[in-house]
Each structure stands twice: as C-alpha cells, then as structure tokens.
Amino acid sequence: MPESAQFRPRRSVLYMPSSNAKALEKAKTLPVDGIIFDLEDAVAPDDKLTARDAACAAVRSGEYGRRELTIRINGADTEWHADDLAAVCAAGPDAVVVPKVDSADAVLALVDAMARHDAPEHTKLWAMVETPYAMLHAEEIAAASERLTVLVMGTNDLVKELYAEHVPGRAPVLTGLSLALLAARATGKVIIDGVYNDVKNVEGFLAECEQGRQMGFDGKTLIHPGQVEGANAAFAPNEKAVEDARGILSAWESRTTGVVTYNGRMVENLHVESAQRTLSIHEAIEALQG
Template sequence: MSASPETSYTPRRSVLYMPSSNARALEKAKTIAVDALILDLEDAVAPDDKPAAREAACAAVTSGKYGDKELTIRVNGIGTRWHEEDLAAAAKAGPAGIVVPKVGSADEVRSLVAAMEAAGAPERTRLWAMVETPAAIFSAREIAQASPRLEAFVLGTNDLVKELQAQHVPGREPLLTSLQLALLAGREAGIAVLDGVYNDVKDAEGFAAECVQGRDMGFDGKTLIHPGQVEACNATFAPDEAAVEDARGVLQAWQDGAGSGVVTYQGRLVEQLHVDIAERVLATHEAIVARG
C-alpha cells in the first residue's frame, strides 16, 4: 500500500557541506551518496578565494552533473562585503536552495526573498535560513512563517554553543531548548528542519548517537562535514524494514476496518493520527527507494 500524495517527501537525511574553493572536493561530491549538498562560500573559503568559489559553485549548480542530489549554495552572511554578490550570483544560477547564515528576524527573511527575486531567482530556488543565534531562536516562529519561499531551517549548533557560552557535551543538554524551539517553529510552519554538524569526524560512535538523537527529536536530517558521515546518517534517518512493514500493516488494518468504529492492529488501537504517521513513514521510504 502506498502513501497518500499529501505526504510527499524530499529526502534530506544527509546534507553535506562542501568548500566551493576546492575543485577536487566538488568533483568527488558527484559520487557521494548524499541527499543534498551545501556548496559553501562562507566558513570553508578563505577571503581571497571567495570570488572564484562563487563562480565554481554556480557552475556546479548549472552543470547537470550531480544526479538527483539537491544542490544548495551557502552565501556569506548579511552585512559582509561578499553577501550581495553571492546572493545575486546564486539566484541567477538557480540552485534548489540558497543557504543564508545567521538569519535573525522575519524582516531579514523578507529582505532576502526580495533580493533573490530581484536577481531573477527561479521559482524552484528556495531560501534555507540558518538558525544559530539567540535572536533567531527567540524569533524562530516569526522567521519560519515570514515567506512561502522559506523552505528549511538549518541549525548552526557550533555558533549556538559559542553564543550561549556553553560546551559541546554528549547528549547536547545545553542545546536542547534551542533545538526544540526551532523544531516547534519549523513544524508549525511546515518547513524542513535540519540538525547541526558533528565536529569529531573520527568519533563514529558519538556521531551515530547524535544522529539517533536528532531523528528521535524529529529532525528531517543532519548537516555533515565529512563524506565518511554520510552512510550512517542515511541509515539512521531512513525507516528500517520493521517500521515500513508496520506502517503497511497499520494502513491495511485501517482500510479493512473502515466503518467498523474500532480498528486495531497487532493489539494496538489505530486512530487517524496513527494512519498519518504510517503514511509519512511510507512516503519517506518510497522517496528514498526512488532515489536508487
């Protein structure tokens, strides 16, 4: 049984930052089994390399050589000397999304969208807002609802830790309030919400635990800093075989019990909310399988 069309899903389990100043990295990215790429013009690029990186990122987006990966470009932040040129060039290139660091208010969202449209961004090009400051957390609800063109929140957990004067600790207790507020705002607005990065690329166990935590909290996927993190991330944010079979069973029981008043599956009461969850699980599974 298939999921209903209302539960259409774009896989964003794994979203990998790639420095656009590194031609070898951009070439390698074509072969990585990642759902989405953030072609970075900001933190990963030295000031002198930013113009060339901008050109390389836009060329990658228009090349048609990245298969079904969702391509986005992270521009330099509002107020930097590169921001306006970055935004205009990215808008013309027409990626799936333009990722903007440190978005702190609904007014900034509206200004960014106006600038994208003035630069000729096609309809498919959406805004991804990075949420990484206390101001953004307190304004998350207004930011999330500021424009239909806003499609995703990207959590900037490193900057949040810095701004909170907190520490990176297993379990992320200092960040939980911020993560949950961003999730609440994103879910109310119906946008995607992506978890922040895990810094220690050699700590596979710690990374796996944080992926599980993010999935269980409700994130759509996780941003990554190394190709070696992709496989575990994809596996964690995809429904396993047992979850898929259970979802099919719930939907079949609901269909079979139509009009009977009370529906059960394997001894569990089935209500509309369980059907909605099952449809979302199958939509996720089917979209992932379709990627091959």
C-alpha cells in the same frame, strides 16, 4: 504538512568547500541527499570569488544526478553577500542557504532581493538559525515567507553564542533545538540538524544522529563524506517501521467497524497519518536510490 505530500529526502546534507575542486568532483559520487556548496566558513577570504564561480558552475553542470544542490552564501554583514546572492540567483540552485537569519524582516529582505535578481521559482530559501535571538524568534522566521522551505540548525555558532560547551547529549542547546523544531512543525517547514564536529568519533556521531531523529529532525548537516552513510541510515525508516506502517494502513483500509487494531494495538487517525508519512519517506528514498 506541505512537505509530506511531496516528500524529498534530506537525511544527509553535506557541506562542500567550493574552493576545493577535488571535493566538488568527489561530491558527484557520494550517496548524499543534498549538497551545500559553501562560500562562507569553509572558504578563505582570498578564495571567495573563485569559490563563487565554482559553486555556480557546479549547480549548472547537471553532473550531480538527483542530489539537491544548494549554495551557502556569505552573511548579510559581509562584503561578499550582495554579489554572492546575485550570482547564486542567476545560477538557479535548488536553494540559497543564508547564515545567521535572525528575524522575519531578514527573511523578507532576502526574498525581496531574490525576486529582484530574478531567481527561478524553484530556487528556495534555506535559513540558518544559529543564535539565541533566532531561537526565540524561530516561529516568526519560519512563517515569514513561503519561499523559505528549510531551517538549518547552526549548532556550532549557537554553542559559541551561549558561552556553552559541546558535550555528549547536547544539553546546553536542547532548548534551542526544541524551539526551532516547534517552529518548523508549526509552520510546515523542513528542519535539518546541525553538524557533528569530531569526524573520527563514529559512535558519538551515530548517537547524535539517533538523538536528532528521535527529536524529529528531517536529517543532518555533515562536514565529512564518512558521515553520509550513518546519517542516511539514521534518518530512514527501518524495515520494521515500514512493515508496521503497511500493516496499520492495511488494517485501517479494511476496517468494518469503528474500532481497528493492529498487532493488538488500537489504531486511530493519528497512527494512520504517521504510517502514511513513514511510507512517503520510504518510497521517496527508494525512488532516489533507483
């Protein structure tokens, strides 16, 4: 996968309302891997223009350290979309996050617009997939452009569009989550899980982080600073996983026959690749914290 060669941690990606100056200031101190400065759902219509200016100023400020900085613009069906996109491209964040991307044509139109607005090469596209149609066309969306590097699950909208309910274990949306994950892995893209709404339910949040990690998500989008620590822990390899990865690679590199074992288990190429990825993630997290 392209991302594994130059892995960037995205364990915790926090939505921050760009109309809230205190929130933008607090984000400078949070141990998040990434920030989504939000111009969409978290911002009232009367505050859209002020929020846009604040988000663009934030990404230009250089005051957020190694955090990955992105801006979520308003959707293509809104009056703010075109001006949002022009302003954000000029600001040059790490990525533009676009809601409700439902087709390859939508991706291509966005990429074309970013080029017309002279977006810097480092400014990538993150596509939010949050409708049944997007789930059924996720591979086409993910494969549409190399500039699209990340899929972001919009699980709240997906639940709404399905006429479903938010329940522990997320059974109503598991098919959609799986389709989007398959699309991301088939096309070499990163995929970030949706938000957990009940910020006071720590146990439920941690269970959903664990579920997301087990499924294969790279990290989780968050709506509250109190969720950062749990997401960082859940989506990072634990000490045992790192120890095993090093042991597998050591056994593989010192092999003298075609058969290699580690702790009594047969080691094959697939185990080596998994071990290399585990260490890449671990080392990237260590570098971020250093």
